[in-house]
Amino acid sequence: MNFDRDAVEQALRTVQDPEIHKDLVTLGMVKHIAVGGDAVRLVIELTTPACPMKDKIRADVEAAVHAKAKACGTTVETIEIEFTADVRKANEKAKDQSNPLPLVKQVIAVGAGKGGVGKSTVAVNLAVGLARFGSRVGLLDADIYGPSAPTMLGLDQVGTKARGNMLLPFEVHGIKAMTIGKLVDPDKALVWRGPMAHGAFKQLATQTDWGELDYLVIDLPPGTGDVALTMSQLLPVTGAVVVCTPQRVAQDDARRAVRMFQNLGVEVLGVVENMSFFAAPDGKEYDLFGRGGAEIMAQTMGLPYLGNLPIHVDLRRNGDEGTPLRNWEVPAMARSLDGLCQQVAAQVSVATLAGRTERPTLTIS
Numbered sequence: 248m249n250f251d252r253d254a255v256e257q258a259l260r261t262v263q264d265p266e267i268h269k270d271l272v273t274l275g276m277v278k279h280i281a282v283g284g285d286a287v288r289l290v291i292e293l294t295t296p297a298c299p300m301k302d303k304i305r306a307d308v309e310a311a312v313h314a315k316a317k318a319c320g321t322t323v324e325t326i327e328i329e330f331t332a333d334v335r336k337a338n339e340k341a342k343d344q345s346n347p348l349p350l351v352k353q354v355i356a357v358g359a360g361k362g363g364v365g366k367s368t369v370a371v372n373l374a375v376g377l378a379r380f381g382s383r384v385g386l387l388d389a390d391i392y393g394p395s396a397p398t399m400l401g402l403d404q405v406g407t408k409a410r411g412n413m414l415l416p417f418e419v420h421g422i423k424a425m426t427i428g429k430l431v432d433p434d435k436a437l438v439w440r441g442p443m444a445h446g447a448f449k450q451l452a453t454q455t456d457w458g459e460l461d462y463l464v465i466d467l468p469p470g471t472g473d474v475a476l477t478m479s480q481l482l483p484v485t486g487a488v489v490v491c492t493p494q495r496v497a498q499d500d501a502r503r504a505v506r507m508f509q510n511l512g513v514e515v516l517g518v519v520e521n522m523s524f525f526a527a528p529d530g531k532e533y534d535l536f537g538r539g540g541a542e543i544m545a546q547t548m549g550l551p552y553l554g555n556l557p558i559h560v561d562l563r564r565n566g567d568e569g570t571p572l573r574n575w576e577v578p579a580m581a582r583s584l585d586g587l588c589q590q591v592a593a594q595v596s597v598a599t600l601a602g603r604t605e606r607p608t609l610t611i612s
């Protein structure tokens with residue numbers, strides 16, 4: 248066989264995406280193949296700019312191309328691979344008229360069994376982190392019982408703006424954000440009855456001018472309740488991230504949150520362990536709550552474990568000061584946050600390309 252374009256394509260058919268378990272050609276990731284002399288040039292489109300498997304894919308592609316060249320009785324000197332990325336749309340059906348957000352490719356919910364475990368911290372840093380990788384990201388703070396985005400994003404002094412009957416999202420820290428906290432008086436206790444929660448969520452989600460987004464991250468209220476139900480009925484949610492602290496008692500609550508998402512037909516993308524250990528300023532690590540508890544819970548429930556975040560004074564400070572990007576100034580924290588974003592993005596791609604994101608029809612009796 249000649250070592251030509253077709254030969255290279257054949258070689259790429261033997262390279263699997265390590266997480267989706269289908270080959271690169273079948274997945275439509277090979278955008279360009281050029282063979283000239285002893286050089287091969289490829290353009291490979293990843294399913295997210297936050298792909299954690301880029302290096303593995305590169306190594307596998309190089310090995311497959313070299314092997315193919317050898318089988319064809321030749322050698323390749325240079326293999327130049329250009330990686331691009333395009334987040335796939337969760338569901339082609341999402342284009343249909345029942346989807347109120349046709350310009351949003353992926354909707355990711357962030358939930359927790361109870362308050363105070365760091366759900367908003369994870370939601371905010373996930374949104375900002377995905378944007379740092381180069382994605383277009385929105386954050387919808389739908390925690391009607393205790394909206395955190397005004398503080399965590401530093402929106403206290405900023406007023407809402409509208410165009411026609413659409414709210415304009417706040418454009419801060421590389422993301423677009425909208426929060427229930429800006430639509431209600433923060434000092435009034437938010438006692439919502441079901442229909443009010445439903446209406447508020449619907450308005451926030453569908454009457455915000457998000458424009459085109461790769462990811463919309465939704466910070467849900469803690470526990471199980473009306474907002475998650477409304478969300479699952481209204482939006483094509485790709486999946487949910489459940490945040491949990493390591494203690495046994497926290498896991499029991501998180502399990503309930505997992506079951507709620509599953510009952511609503513929302514896939515659980517995985518579990519994040521927050522406050523995993525205490526990272527002291529001198530670099531020492533202290534295991535306060537039983538590090539690894541959430542990972543074990545994820546395993547026993549058959550769910551992906553998405554990574555952990557330490558208790559770190561900077562996470563709290565930057566949360567209070569509305570400066571999330573500063574979390575990336577601490578190298579160890581930056582690694583944890585990037586790892587978390589990559590794992591979530593990877594699970595979103597897996598859920599999408601495994602075709603598991605059909606919106607269920609929910610009947611409530």
Ligand code: ADP
Pocket residue numbers: 359361362363364365366367368369395469521522556557558559560562563564566567
């Ligand atoms: P939830 O949304 O679950 O109620 P928050 O994200 O609002 O929780 O976090 C509650 C408080 O704990 C906030 O002040 C936040 O800054 C802080 N916090 C959360 N996670 C961490 C962490 N890993 N390290 C330090 N502080 C944290």
